[in-house]
């Protein structure tokens with residue numbers, strides 16, 4: 001598998017894992033996400049697909065472009081805050097990769113963006 005596609009896949013998996021931990025804990029979801037979290041996940045995955053940085057995508061916290069609508073952004077921040085610390089327990093592999101990426105991908109400077 002191509003390396004870029006691989007890390008993109010990890011990113012998607014991490015996102016889905018975080019939403020599902022959050023939904024399970026907060027909304028007592030069992031096999032599937034509740035409708036709200038399902039919508040949030042679809043939205044986030046779509047944004048990920050459209051990310052202008054592609055495989056060089058920084059962690060969203062460090063991204064100079066905030067592509068989320070304010071409401072969605074708040075929701076996803078809530079999910080990350082809740083699920084972030086739990087990732088090591090539920091998905092240690094994904095958590096480690098996520099942390100490694102965060103260390104490796106420095107924040108992208110605003111001026112380096114070319115449209």
Ligand SMILES: [Zn+2]
Nearest residue numbers: 023027034037
């Ligand atoms: Zn939910």
